[in-house]
Amino acid sequence: MSTQAVLETPATGEAPPIPVRSAEFEDPVLEARSLVKRYGDLEAVAGLDLSIQPGEVYCLLGPNGAGKTTTIHLFLGFIEPDAGRVRVSGFDVARNALDARRRLAYVPEQVMLYRNLSGLENLQYFAALGGRETLSSERLTDILVDVGLPLPAVGRRVAEYSKGMRQKVGIAIAVAKDAEALLLDEPTSGLDPKASREFSELIETLRGRGVAVLMATHDLFRAKESGTRIGIMRHGRLVTELSTDEIGHADLERIYLDHMQE
């Protein structure tokens, strides 16, 4: 089964009950308003406003320490904002972190897995915790293979996996969750060019299904290829927003470097 086929088949399994959402919920799946996060004197996120609609792939670009990962952690509710608010599918993360997380899938820069379990067992575990416990082993194996994990590796313990293979399992975990929103923090880190290309195709497919994607990355090429909008962050602020339809690769690189030199 191809990536396309796997993703177009709705994941079976009973979804958790959906609580009443905020009356203010409109279209955005991911929304940040006047978001501030400080660490002592350092303002990691400084008044960020962000709104990502279903089917939109928003790429956050910026140097290390720009606030990209902090923004993702604020959406996940791992840290509390000092000001402003974050919403996922209408759920205020500060009040309903669990409801918000149930609608999210997350791929960190370095996917960490359980060394004593196989890739398939890891996927089964995370999928079950994400509410997809009824997905069959065959179905999960297909997902692993379609994100680029070699079939013979599916049943092997993760202790034997390379960083790239772990990353693919992380992506498979996100795919299996069938979430409304996807948070990606340098997801192609450690992937070879072929796997990165397949990842871009995967993002495109998810976008077609109406998934809202927020991806933090250093990879200008991948951002242009996969994103629908690009935001450049520096010192916790969104210094510019661009539509990928309106710029080329060279333009993006020039604009990015201009902002980094300011």
Next chain:
Amino acid sequence: MIRHIVRKEFTDLLRDGRFRWCAAIVGVLLLVSLGSGLVETRRAEAAHTAARETARDHWESQGEKNPHSAAHYGIYAFKPRLPLSFLDQGVDPYTGTSVWLEAHRQNDFLMRPAQDATAGQRLGALTAAQVLQYLVPLLIILLAFGALAGEREQGTLRQLLATGISRRDLALGKALGVAGALALLLIPAAIVGSAAITLGSPGPAATPFARGTVLAAGYLAYFAVFVALSLAVSAWVRSARTALVALLGVWVLNGLVAPRVAVDLSKWLHPTPSAVEFARTMEREVRSGVPGIERPDRGETTARLLAEHGAETVDDLPVNVIGVYLQESEEFANQIFDRNYGDLWNRFERQGVVHEALSVAAPLLAVRTLSMGLAGTDVEQHRHFATAAEQYRRDLMRRMNGDLAENSRTGETYIATEDTWAEVPPFQYDAPSLGWVLQNRTLSLGMLGLWLVGAFLVAGSLVRRAEVA
């Protein structure tokens, strides 16, 4: 949701070579200690039975003699081993399990293995109770120290929480996963223990299965405290290594420091005399009497008996003055014994209360006291047996002195037949009921309950606030 976490934790632990080795070592030690405890208990019980029969045989076949000589000949009483004593020897190796019952004296207990053992032998005698009290908590710490700190350190915690599970469910699943792994050790041990109880020979009031059930519940509560503490520390500190060091510190305080402090503090608050000092005091008081407890005078006894019976000489008395006087001397000595032993037991009791109260700082103290109580090897049950044996001695002396007083006349050489000895009923001891034991251990039960509730509340609070990265 939780069952997935439990299953994963269980599988992960089973595949972890470190767990397999640790569990195998603890499991073998537990089974060996259970087995050796059972063998030792049965050997000791067989030796007691043989010695009891021999002592009774000697008593009945001591030949014709004066009853007072028979009272000096005396008889041994043996504390029966309760079926659960193979788990926990308690104070038995220090207090002894047999006593020689004779006229005029309340003797010390004999058969005290600790008295004859070298320090090495004492440390080497690993009991099942020690494995359960010291090694199983250590194993729990080794299994659970990384429950949250390790996940945080490895980076899996954020991926786990991103799935939408709550910290509470995660912690509960991990606790149950550890419990499942422990069950692999404890269920075989429980089966061996139950078989041993079945093979044992409980006394009529020993209620071994009821005691065993409460004992198992007590130990499970103790283990649950360690699981909760491990999760709490693992949620609190940043790294798995720090969690391990902190938990090993807790283990040392609980298992090594607190018991020593409890013993020293309870002795300091309620000091007891040394054995030599105690024996000298009693000897002096028996020789001279104390204010309010006067030593009987043979002349006064004679005068009183003459007055009571309206007789002019002892030859006219229907009783032997010597027999009556000997009984009065016994009763005088009994008052001295009651006064001294009563004070000593009360001091032991107050020391025990201090010891139990200090379990607020270390759950080991609570579970250890409860374990000894349910195994029938604590100080209170030693006192219960000692009191029963002393009562038997007093009845025996009353019977011997009564025989002398009623069946002979003053100045006459009286020799009783062997039938007299056979008429003395053998010493029968019924262990106290479970209710009696639990009533004595209310404080330990309360402290253990307090630890259980407190540990889970603290764990719940720290797990809720655990940092993700």
